Amino acid sequence: MYGPPKPGSKIIIVGAGCFGLATALALSSDKEKNYDIHVFDRGVIPIIDAASTDISKAVRMDYGTNKLCMELAVDAIRVxxxxxxxxxxxxxxxxxHNTGMIAFSDNGELSEYDKQGLETIREAGYGEFIEELSSEEIKKRYPFFETAVNNGYDIAYFNKVGGGYSWCNSSEAIMHIYKKCISNGVNFILGKESGCFESNLVDPQSPRTVLGIKTIDGNEHRGDRVILATGPWTPGVIDMQGQVIASGQVIVQFKLSDKDRRSLNDLPVWSGNVSKTGCYGFPVNDDGILKIGKHSIGYLNPRATDNISIPRTQASNPGDTIPLKALNEFREFLDTFLPLTTPLDVFYSRVCWYSDSIDGDFVICPHPNYDNYIVATGDSGHAMKFLPNIGQKIKDVIDAKDTEYTRAWAWRNKEAKLDFYDRPLLIQNNHKVLRMVTLEELKAKINC
Structure with a gap:
């Protein structure tokens, strides 16, 4: 049975990404509890292959029928x-950056997901943030979306500036919270040997009791609680009983000319009927980079020893790009939605790894196999917006508080849908045709 740690307890956090740093900040801000906090990670911050290490992530309050996440997002925006x-x-x-967001649907009717989201927003009293747009209104306000409208993306809603759909410079935000943790006295043990988790230290006389962790350099680090915040690496280091899976999602970036940058000067965060296409994008950043992502069922990278999907990143595989199938899907969509990109080479591409939970909610709870061990995972591709306030919710779990969030994110005693684990493999394997694209293939076809 899990119980809260005593004041002054030593707490070990494994992972210095979004969940790990947010937890460290929340714990170290509780001066009454005066926890002794130690954060371990194998890299320097920002961790090069963490999903949170990126030029941009969406900060949205639009969450379908999920009112809990909507309210948490509104609170996060204030921070x-x-x-x-x-x-x-x-x-x-x-x-x-609060730019607002335009969400497209097609055939003159908002998608069911968008309808549900707007209903939830309005019922919560935030209806003034929403503006529904006709095809003509879209073209008048955003001339660069005229082709999209003409190709059937002919209805949208806009979550206004001040309303709560924006974006963050995620890598810089990670550095911001890291510095806050340093100021609060959090101890960081970083490095590919001294900071790299190898295994749990378990009491041989009491298998449910975790005494701490062992790192790659052979050192043992004892603590009163261990918080595992290792994102998509989590199911590869501890038995998650199928609750989460490491899923690779794809992004591309284009570097724009000054002329193209000026033409997209008013571009907000956008989604191109995301429930069908999976595609979304961001305003052009200060370096002239236009980032576009695609959220789908994702790709798997099964480990040979046990078939558990584990991240394959550019940190360990520097030549990796994205699957050819993903590139073709990007090009096909963008040719009809934002043809400004058609003559442009893909400047950068990446497989970004998520920890997908069986139902899209976070898994932040005591691990059922241990009495003093917390897992904070299951980001499912939508955690970064909560960086400023998710740590307090994780702290509530550590402190054994009963809240709506601790109940929603508790261990699930249910099975995933039958197709949850049925996803394409990331790279070519035997007779599979899936493969990474070459740098030459990232160039615009009309330039070849």
Whole structure:
């Protein structure tokens, strides 16, 4: 049975990504509990192959019927704005950008997901944030979407500036919270040997009791609680009983000319009927980079020893790009939605790894096999927006509090849908035709 740690307890956090750093900040901000906090990771921060290490992530309140996440996002936005004020006082650029978001549907009718989301937003009293747009209104306000409208993306809604759909500079946000943790006295043990988790230390007389962790360099680190915040690597290091799976999602970037940048000057965060196409994108950043992502069932990279999917990243495989199938899907969609990209080479591409849970909710709870061990995982591709406040919710789990969130994110005693694990493999394997694209194939076809 899990119980809360005593004041002054040593707490080990494995993983210095979104969940790990947010937890460290929340724990270290509780001066009454005065926890002794130690964070381990195999890399330097921002961790090069963490999903949170990126130029942009969406900050949205639109969550279908999930009111809990919507409210958590609204609260997070208030802290994002506070962080911007703190940074401005120190002469730093903002990490949060409230541009609003336009969500497209097709055939003159909003998608069911968007309808549900708008209903939830309005019932919660945030209806003034929403503006529904006709095809003509879209073209008048955003001339660069005229082709999209003409190709059937002819209805949309806009979540206004101030309303809560924006984006964050995710890598810089990670550095911001990391520095806050340092100021709070959090101990960091980083490096491919000294900071790299190898195994749990389990009491041989009491198999349910975890005494700490062992790192690759052979050192043992004892603690009163262990928090495993290793994202998509989690099912590869501990038995998650099928609750989560490591899933590779894809992004591409285009580097724009000054002329193209000016033409997209008013581009907000957008989604191109995401429930059908999976495609979404961001405003052009200060470096002239246009980032576009595709959220789908994702790709798997099964480990040979046990068939568990584990991340394959550019940190260990520097030549990796994205699957050919994904590139073709991007090009096909963008040719009809944002043809400005058609004559452009893909500047950068990446497989970004998520920890997909069986139902899309986070898995933040005591592990059922241990009495003093917390897992914080199951990001399912939508955790980064909560960086400023998710740590307090994880702390509630550590402190054994009963809340709506701790109940929603508890261990699931249910099985996944039959097709949950049925996903394409990331790379060519025997007779599979899936493969990574070459750098030459990332170039625009009309330039070849």
């Amino acid at each position: 994002w704005e506070q962080w911007n004020k703190e940074r401005a006082e120190n002469g730093l650029k903002p990490v949060y």
